[in-house]
Amino acid sequence: MTKYYLTTPIYYVNAAPHIGTAYSTFVADLVKRFKKMEGFEPVVLTTGSDEHSRNVEKAAKAADLSPDEYCTRMVTEFTGLWKKLGIDYDHFIRTSDPKHHETVRWLFERCQSNGYIYKGGYTGQYCVNDELYINDAKPGDPCPECGRPTETVTEENYFFKLSAFQRRLLDLYESDPEFVKPDHRRNEIIAFVQQGLNDLSITRTNIKWGIPAPAENHHVFYVWFDALISYMSAVKDDNLWPADLHLIGKDILRFHAVYWPAFLMAADLPLPKKVFAHGWILFEENKMSKSRGNVVRPGPIVDVTGVDALRYFLLREITFGQDGSFSYDALIQRYNADLANGLGNLASRTLSMIQQYRGGVIPQSDGLGEIAEVARGTTEIVLDAFNQFNFSKGLEIVWAFITVIDKFIVERAPWKLAKDQDHHTQKLLDETLYTAAESLRIICGWIYPVMPASAQNIWEQLGMPEPMANIKVADLHWGKLAGGQKVGKVLGVFPRLDAAPAIAKMQELETSEKSRQAALFATTPAVIVPTDSKISIDDFSKVEMRVGQVLSAERVKGADKLLHLKVDIGEPEPRTLVAGIAEAYTPEQLIGRKVVIVANLQPRKLRGIESNGMIVAASVEGGKPVLAGFLEDIPIGARLK
């Protein structure tokens, strides 16, 4: 027996789970069920929570909770949802778990004794929100990711010699095209690594909520060194490493495809077999984000449609690996077209005819050979598609088969056959009913990984004795349905939904779910992470801001966002400035305009042009900068205080 070990990302506890989190987890659950069908044993799925960070530390403090209490509360949100969604995971690893701490230190020491760890100093800008060190930023710069202010940090910490692994990583991608999927992501990773790799700072001294480094307790491991290792710590005692599959979102690919294998190489440990990065779920074409307020939660949806409808929708509608959109409309449409009219109706008509024409007993027959042949071919394609993570293709082909059976039923017209007692006609009716029922049984097998509860439901209505959890690919062979078997009670699956009220209900539930979660984490700072540090008036007065007038402006060659400006601030010579506002303002708009300049910044070279100062602009996350200005007239050179 071959084991199969797969993981979801361990989810960051800064936000309650949403539909994107559920997507990764659905796929993991699907793959687990599919691999079991294929005969892997054991098949083990790990998920978990990524808890250590300064952000969490702060949020917990703001909520007047210990970090652990805060995380526990959030973890409950996750585990509660996974239960509701029927996720069959084996381990939920928390990075705060002592077992995990131990593994991280163990792995660090292995890297260290192999010579890939050294101590170095670091001074630079750090974004608390994104937990990101920003190269090249200067004090006061906002974070390029989120636009919030960065903090200047100086510390001594441990570095990981990532630079030593460039060659070995490239060899890995080259020799194993299956390591990073999909292919276009693999190409991106190769391009990234080819550009050269910088060593990674892997510890921090300004955080307490984390895993202390061995021998130096004031050092705490940086989030990625910490988090990735959870995939090992979850199964440390089970002899399951290496993982066969890491399912992740595309936003964390670099950590999994570059850093993680490098850590493992450094520690002389086996590498995971595959990292598959899927896309994002957009809401009606837009990226979901807390600040946009368009986050969709899975709970309210499944309360209306059932879990399997959401699973089906996400896997059928979206090509796995690409971005896709979710909308209530599209969900209901697919539900009615594919699930209610398609599968649900086929189950209903088939079972009902067996009930009416054969007293609820599956007739003895081999079924129609031609249909058996189509089923065999479909099995082949479906298994192949699922093995390649092409779930939408697999489902598409299953639904094509459903159409074949619907056509077959209409052609045979069992309701006419039933009226003729002639022996031959009755045999034909037997064959027809058996063919439809056996098709339905095999369809259950195909869709079980995607829609376990519904497949099981139909399975039972067919009177199948074994639970579907035990099904293997061999059970997909035609003819396994036993004639003489009594069908169960016919209940129907996927009742048709009336779009307008269904959508209204989902939105209503969404609203209340949103406020429930908001109340749960009311004290969590929603958008702005407050800075600890306050500055004195003296500090402020060090900043010399002056009114200037733009004399000339032109685009900087080779940069999308940069404008080269000459600004008169009352000095003998105009200032030369390079400002990153080209996406918001054309040069023409700026000439003659009065702007606010930080005049006493250290000069900085950008794209070969020395910039003497900074133009003051306001911006929000994802938005374009807006220049500061005045409502009344003010002379050039005036100082802001």
Add this chain to the structure above:
RNA sequence: GCCGGUGUAGCUCAGGUGGUUAGAGCGGCGGUCUCAUAAUCCGCAGGUCGCAGGUUCGAGUCCUGCCGCCGGCACCA
């Protein structure tokens, strides 16, 4: 700016190595059966295949240029 991808019916997408009337699903319209969840099944819907050139007897399918969108990197308030 560099690298990669992409642009086909209202929507989502198929269309190896160029070749008769460019396809599917959904939606829409018309018809049909009645076992079934007002479901099934049948038929219809006629899209400059992003734009402009080029190669060719012949190009969504190859080449060049341009435009749009997406992603990665660089860059940035």
